[in-house]
Amino acid sequence: MTLTAPPTATHPLARLTAEEITAATAIVRDAGLVEESSKFVYVGLEEPHKRDVLAWTPGDPVERRVRALLLDRATGNGRDLTVSITGGEVVRDDEIDGVADGQVPILDAEFEAIEPILVADEKWAAAMAKRGLDVANVRCVPLSAGSYFPDEHGHRIVRVLGFHQADPTDLPWAHPVDGVVAYVDITRGVTTAVHDHFDLPVPAERADLTPDVHPSPVRDLKPIEITQPEGPSFTVEDDVVRWAGWEFRVGFDAREGLVLNQLSIDGRSVVHRASIAEMVVPYADPSPVRFWQNYFDVGEYVFARYSNSLQLGCDCLGEIHYFDAVIADEDGAPRTMPNTICLHEEDYGVGWKHTDMFNEMAETRRSRRLVISFFTTIGNYDYGFYWYLYTDGTIQLESKATGIVFTSAYRGEEHPYATEIAPGLGAPFHQHLFSARLDMAVDGVGNTVHEVDAVRVPISDTNPHGNAFTRKLTPLTRESEAQRVTDATVGRTWHIVNPSKTNRLGQPVGYALHPENSPVLLADDESSIHQRATFSTKSLWVTAYDPAERYPAGDFVNQHPGEGGLPTFVADDAPLEDADVVLWHTFGLTHFPRPEDWPVMPTDYSGFTLKPVGFFDRNPALGTPRSASSHCASDDA
Structure with a gap:
């Protein structure tokens, strides 16, 4: 057996190092599982059970395991392996059934x-x-x-x-x-x-970003400089970031990309693990050329392996801390992607303010947010994922879609499934649907999810003038009940509360998920894409924590026949009250392309927000200092 370097991880969730990837793939080779025609499709950290992570203390041993997917290109056969780097052995070896299970991602x-x-x-x-x-x-x-x-x-x-x-x-x-x-x-x-199937003229106009091809007015803008003369307010030590009471561990996975682990504020946990676990881009053109167009960029393409190397002054501004990412290439060798993750802080306008008529109070505090982001390019589209942490305890995820729309020849108004964006050039209608996996831990792992709707109150003896409205809280007690869609007419949100922890008013502490009320999957219920992307037919799924349940469309999405992932996860209808719960939130864009999206698409945005509800006893941004900027007048100046 090839000698492998012992693991040197300082935490169970520490990111894989180049040395660990080398050790893991060497163990696979020594086990005789790599043929001349074999390729490594994916190598990633197999994270320990949540209870083991929470029980671990510095100085305890760290068991390091890796999940590896292999493809034999000569036969098309796939293998799903668990490798113990610590033990120097393959501890699980499953052959993938290409018919029932689907295929490993495309190389x-x-x-x-x-x-x-x-x-x-x-x-x-x-x-x-x-x-x-x-x-x-x-x-x-x-x-x-x-x-x-x-x-x-x-x-x-x-x-x-x-x-x-x-x-x-x-x-x-x-x-x-x-x-x-x-x-x-x-x-x-x-x-x-x-x-x-048919012969349409090939659109002739070029897409060169030059004035002779695409003339556009010049916008005269003066430079904006972001300066922090005393340096940033965050610190980074061993991938652990601390800022304004927040603390979390940065993770990265070739399949999911940026991962936030053990996110807490003021020493109290909020989210154990947060990631974008899947996305699907279903197209609406029923043409015989295009009816099959729907891409699961995470599960079919392992989308984070295409992450961009970010550059100061372009993708991020200010005092930047970059994290390199290390993944395995298709031969199993470590590959370092420099400057993959960007960490910086931003001014975010007025955080709170009041000018009072009685005591002449005039106070303003500016909001600030910490930004953790990465960008990945999948063919024609570029996607940025930005996690924001705010001084008032808010967490936000923003997805940025830009790049180049997928094109077709424009077939005219008799084909109502595309927009003409340039002479003879069409862009089919489509959706970008993301699934955020939020492994919650709101002040502990015993959480309950309530659906909260605004409710009109009819005129009655207790509401004689008809002005009353209230709210309705419905606990989602089992997985069968916790498959929900947004409803903007009642301002629907979902509150994740810890029934065993209360604030000073006796209310259970909690965080609320605020969706953006975007459409879920629009394809017909009998369609193939509906069967394969069932996760995207609901805005919210809640499941009981299971470390094996990582991906909402299943482990092997490529050519999977359907019903993988969440439909299987909820089949046992597990109870959810005062439980260790995982939220799966579908959000995204329904894109009817415009001429303005050509030749390069202005960034479009989607996402969601987690806001504290009773988690704090009062406004947590009260301690934000007054601005010391020279641009602000102050009595203290």
Whole structure:
């Protein structure tokens, strides 16, 4: 057996190091599980049970385990492994059933193999020639296939659309070759079908961001400089961040990206673990070329491996602390992604203010927030995920979507599923639906979730003038009851309370989840995407904590037939009162593209907010100091 370095982790949730990744993949090789044609699809920390993390104290031993997914490219077979770095052995080895379980995510090496396959395919070349295009100048965009045809089950399939690129500087997204789609078996390296359904003109206008192609008025703006002459207010030690009473541990996973662990304020826990555990982008075009378009960027593509290297002055401003991320490449070697996570603080306007007519009080305190973020690019879209912590105890997640919209040829008003965004260029309607996994611990792990609605009170003897309204609190006592949708007409929120802890007024301490009331999945209930992305049909699911329940669409999303993840998690209908609960919140965008989204899309925003409700005895931002800025007049100046 190859000698592996002993783990040196200082905490059970410490991020994997390059040395640990090297040790883990060496153990897998020594176990005889790696063939010449094998690739590592994913390597990530297998986190200990929550109770073990909470029981751990500094100086205790740290057991380090890694989950690894392997793909044999020669056969298409996948393996799901648990590796004990501490013990130097593989402790679990499961073969993945490609029919029942789905496929492991798609490799970069598989994507890169697609274009040579299609260049050599006679039917694909003929379809391009029919349109007057040289096949060598058509970029082949391989996309996850979904689950539609029985003869594809058990095979690794991608579907491919073409985009013309006139020269190396041309942006192919501007020139979709619509009407043609290819199906490729990436294990066998063959095209199983090329469907040429209709012939539409290839849009000709380029997308170069130059005034001659896309003229736009010049905006004269003076520079803004963010300065903190005394340095930042946060500290970072061993990935633990402390700021304005907040404390948390930074985590990172190749599948989920940025993870916040053990988030607390003033020494009291709020969230044990927070991440974006899945996202799906379902398209609305029922065309025979595009009906299958729906991408699970987390589960099918392992989206955080495409994280950007952030640069000072561009992605973040001010006094920045960057975290590098270390993941495994497809050969199992550690790969460091520099400046993946950005940490900084921002002024956020007036936090609280009052000018009083009676005692001549005139007080203002500015709000400030701590920002923890990362950006990842998945093909045409760029996604930023920004966690904000505020001085008043608020937690917020903001997703930023930008980049380039996925394009089609515009088929005219008789095809009401796309917008014309440039001459002859369409952009199909679609959604971006994210699932935030919030492993709650509001002042401890015994929590109950209440649905809170505003309620009108009819005119009566006790409400003679009809002005009254109240609120209704409904406890979500079992998993079968805790599958909910937003309702803006009643201002619906969900309160996570600790019934065993009260504030000075005797009220249970809690945090409220405020959704943005965006649509959930719009596809038909009988559709394939509804079966595979059931998590996105509800705004909220609440489940009892189970360390094996990590992903809302299931462990193996690629070509999974459906009903994975949350539908399975809630099948036992576990009780939820005064329990260790996990919230799964669906949020996102329903995107009807505009001409203004071309040639590059202005950032669009979605997210949610967690606000304290009785968690504190009074406004926790009372202790925020007065501004010392030279731009503010002060009696103390």
